[in-house]
Amino acid sequence: MIIPKTSVELDRMREGGAKIGVILKKLLDKAQPGVSLLAIEAYADQLIHESGGEASFRTVKGYKWSTCLCVNDVVVHGIPNEYVLQDGDVLTIDVGLLYEGLHTDTAWTKIVKSQKSKVKSERVKKKLGFAPESLALMNEKEKFLAIGEHAMWQGIAQVRAGNRVGHISQAVQKIIEGAGYGIVKTLVGHGVGRELHEEPQIPGFLKSPIETTPLLVRDMTIAVEVIYARGKGAVVYTNDDGWSIGSRDGSLTAVFEHSVVVTDGEPEVLTQPHVDTSGAGLTQAIQ
Template sequence: MGNPGKLSIMREGGAKLGEIRERLLRDVKPGISAIELDQIAEALITRAGGKPSFMTVDGYKWSTCICINDCIVHGIPDKYSLQIGDLVTVDVGMLYEGYHTDTAATAIVGKPKGDHFLDIGKLALKEAIAQAVIGNHIGHISLAMQQVIEDAGYNVARNLVGHGIGRELHMDPQVPCYLDEEIEKTPKLEDGLTIAIEAIYMKGKSSLIVDNDGWTMRTRDRSRAGMFEHTVAITTSGPKILTHA
C-alpha cells in the first residue's frame, strides 16, 4: 500500500506549486526578465509555506530554471528581457512539509495558445500520464511520449530524464522520454510511487551542448526546445496528477 500521509502532503504541496506555475506563465510577457520571474517564484514559494526545491541541488542558487528558445533544461535565470515570439519554459519545484514536487510548462511570449509544437508537448505528457498505472512499467510511459512527439515530426531528448520524487528532489526510478529496451526490463510501477514525468523535446536534432556556466543545456543545432512536466502518483485508482493548478 502507498503512504497516505506522503500523498496527502504531496497533493497539497503540488496543488500550491501548480498555482505558482500558472502564475509564472501569466507573467511570461514582453519586457520581464528571467531573473524577475525567478524572484517572483521564490516569493510565491515562500508565501505558500515552502522552500525552493532547486536550491537543494548542490551549487544551484535559483528557485527556477528559465529556458528560452534553444535552451532545453537548467537555464539559469538572468537579466535577459523576454521578447515577443520567445519560447520560454518555466521549470519550478517546491519542498513542502518534507516532500518535493516538480512541474514545468512552455509558453510563447505574446501568443497565449494554439501552437502545434506546444500542443504536441502537452499531448505527450497527457498520454504518458495515462500509462502511469499499477502493473505497467516505466517503459510504457517513455514509449507513449516518444510516439506522440516523433509522430509529429519532432525529437525527444535522449540524455535527459524524468525521475522519482518525494523526500528527495531526484530519486529512482529514472523516467526517460524514449524506449531503448524491452518494456518488461524497465522498472515496474507500484502503488504509492511518485514520479516527475517530463516530456522534453525539440524541433531539431537531439544532440545537446552545455554552456560555460556548467548548467544551461542547449540544442547543438540551436533548434527550439520545450518541456511539460507534472508530478504524478501511482495509485490503486489510477494516476493522480499532484501538480494540477
C-alpha cells in the first residue's frame, strides 16, 4: 500500500537526504586510485556516525555493511572488500541513511581517475563549457555515464502528482536504449521512507501501458534509480559472496539514483548535492 508522507516526515527526510547527499559526495571524492573499498566503507561508517543517523543498508537482513561498492561489471550489492581502486575503474557507490526513523537512498557512478586524467577532463570543460559538442570529446566510459545521469534526470522530471510511474519508466528507457545500452530489468527503483524499500516499484523500462502503472500522488517519496549496462543488461550473481550482482556478459555497469518527493509542480530532490563525475559537463552537456 502506498501512503504519502506527513509534513513532519517530509521535513525529516529533507534533513536526512541533505546529510546523505553530502556523505555520498565525500565518499566519491575519496574514491581515488590506490584507495581500497574497505577504506571507503570505513569512511562511510565514520560520516554516518557523525551525521547522527544510521546506515540504512545495515537494516537489511544479513547485510553487514554501510555501503554497496560496485566496480566495473558489478552493478549492485557489491560488498566492500580489499580491492584497491585502479586508474580507469568504474565505481558505483550506493548508500542510504536512516535518520529520525526515515530512510533516504542515493547512488552515483564515477570513473576513478589519476590526477593527469582529471587535468585533461578539466581542459575539455574549460574549452567547451557545457556545450553538446563535449559529448564528442568524451571517451566511451564518460559517454556511458553521461547518458545514465541524463536518463535519471529525465526520469525525475516526470515525478509530479497526476503522472504515473510509467512516465518515469518510459523516459529512462528511451534514453538508455536509444544510446544502445541495456537496462537491467530485474532491478528497479522503489518507494522509500518508512522502509528502505517501499511500494511502488519504479522500473527503468515500460512493461505495461502507462495508464495501468501506479499513480503518483503528492507527498509520495520514491527513489528514481537508473540501473544499466553497456551490454544487454542480463545479470548474474558474481564474486561468490551471495550478494554481488554483475552483468552476465561482463560489460560495464552503472547506477544513478536520487530520492525524490512528488509535488504538484517541480519534483523535489532530497539527496543533493549534484555530483559531476566525468569532468566533461555530464548533465548540462546533453540536455
